[in-house]
Amino acid sequence: MRHLLNAASRIASLTAIFGLALADSALAQDFGEEAFIAERTVMVVVIILFASAILVFTRWAKQGKSLFVRKIPGIDAIEEAVGRATEMGKPVLFIPGISDVDEIETIAGISILGRVAAIVATYEAPLMVPTRYPMVLAACQEAVEQAYIEVGKADAFNKDSVRYVAGEQFAFTATVNGMMMRDRPAANIYMGGFFAESLLLAETGNAAGSIQIAGTARPEQLPFFVAACDFTLMGEELYAASSYLAKEPLMLGGLKGQDFFKMLIIISIVFGTALTTFGAGEWFKEIFNVP
């Protein structure tokens, strides 16, 4: 039953990731008689360009081309923090955000959790993973269990280290704050989507004397993490963290492809701004006007 539910939750989460937003936006709109929505052609071009950039760089990485990826101190600090927890005999607390699995930030958090769990298992430090949604619970349990198996510590895996806490935002926060003050984790790692609870969690963790590493793509919560944590991954760094921790060329190729595409966006912004400044930018703006 559990495996069935796990598989089902995986399918559902993946479904959500791969285009819930895209799919939804096609619902209930009136596109007349045409089968292909011509106004969205520019999106086809963008997706092909983006996918090509990722695949080309991944291929280069596979072929052994050296790809430079700048250091991200927040991610480098994770291993140090786990080491500290081991020395102190205290747990590592990992929160994969408070969003459900249909948010890509949560999936990024779970991916990082997989990497962190492998380090934790290697060092044999205790791990605590509170979750807010049942689907996140199932996915996290699977990721942590597999990480323990892969480093040959299957026996050390405790299923209850990953647990469901509460569905309500502040009930979740209160419970996790209680865990922080009672168990005094050596390291608190926050990776995923966070909202008003970000500072409540981080400030309590600070009071408990834990090393704190946070990562979120939500700009409105970043200042709170920056103020209360030792290291903060901002925006896209959250999505890069799993690849960075993997240290595999294949994964790093994806990051370079992303950078390349970002350069294209920067060029478009500069070009568009220049055109608009000189009063000739209407046609350019129209290209990006997708219904």
Place this chain on the structure above:
Amino acid sequence: MKTTIPLIVAFLSGIVLIFAFFFNPDRVFIGAAQEVVLQWMTIISGFALVLGVVSILRVNSAKVKRREAGWHYKLATVISVLVMAIPAILPVSSKTFGGKIFYTVFPENSASLFGTGTGSIYDWLFNYVDSPMMETMFAMLAFYIASAAYRAFRARNAEATLLLLTATIVMMWRVPIGEAFLRLFSTQLPDYINMFLMNGFNVAVQRGIIIGAALGAAAMSLRIILGIERTYMGKG
């Protein structure tokens, strides 16, 4: 096999939904397919809720049984879950199948206490217990923000100095007394803060982060759809 099948399902689901974005759902079968997939997701989420309830009850009742430190708080958690959940799922009418059986034992005039409607036990607990607790937790932000700002805003270097000056100016600007104080220097000062800090630097930074994060999310989705990134399902 355990990983391969979900990977195939993931790939197909992703491709179907991406394609659906480009085709008229009324004209092409893919529109119907995506609706089915979306309905699946809602149904599976409902079933997954059982996992959460089982987890919360198992972890907490085990601690109560073992009389671990703070076991009485765990007991309070278990009782709260049951008190909130059971009346909410009991039938609110004797017309349903479950209702017919239930109201042969219990008086029918107690129906208004069940379910989640106005006047139910759930509604009462939500309004008078849960809701004030939520407000209290949110209000605690004021205290935490004060201690975090006191600790973090130190002029350690040029960037930190800029950060604390900007924060101080914005904090003054966002309250009437501060605004009046700022107008002592120039009557236009609050408007300039809005124009340059909020609509200038702030907007530029927000857009930069949003664009970067959106790209990161798209790249991650692509890595997952192509099976490059599998850590989320326990494969490195």
Place this chain on the structure above:
Amino acid sequence: MTIWDKISAIDRRWIYLAMAISIFIPTIVVIRFPVEITVESRQLYDAVESLPDSSVVMLTFDYYPSTLAETEPMSIAALRQLFRKNMKVVTISHIPLGGPSIAERVTRQIAEEFGKVYGIDYVNLGYKANYVAVMHGLASSIEAIFPSDWSGTPLKEIPMMQTIKCYRDIKFIFSVSDNATIDYWISIVNAQYGVPVGGGVTAVSAPKMYSFVEAGQLTGLLGGMKGAAEYEKLVGVEGTATRGMDAQSLAHFLIIALVIIGNIGFFATKHRQG
């Protein structure tokens, strides 16, 4: 431990106590400085004022009870403006926990002030799961998504809803939100269906929203309790947000004072250590 060491490392419990006092004082002493109106609040107010009388406006209650102090005064002020102009108000919520019942309570209270009748002047559609799909669905048929209102009355039987079928019949969406739903009102309903959207958000979310105002995708913005107080002033009825300004002012000044004290301690300690 010198005095400088002490002031650069004040125990957080003293800070909490000072904050509690600064919030408590305004309940005894009323200071009341004038609230200045920002461009964004004025823009929202003017956008609603410029609508013809009796237009249909959708007012969203996309907030949890936890942020009531910031968001509820926005809804109340908005309702006063809308009812004063005899607008038809359709309320909706994307928050299952509390959203629809807050909408019900607040709307009834303000409607009574203006003698407005449920079903003729306003309707509460309530909540429906999956907000992205709901926002798209309302474009083709409100009734398909909400066959009945929050209390279970079929929309067919509600007089006001006989002429309100989809976004085409709605002139403005006033979204009050404490979460990401406002992003979707902008990116889906405004961008794809062209309905003007204006709104109020919590102070924490406001900086992010400026980029949408700047881009013309959001018609006006109320940021936190200050934004709500500005709207109360524009509408001409002081409420809880205006009264809350004293407490917020003192709290902000306390934080500024703490930052200054912390830095004095920091520099003095650094200077002594050479």
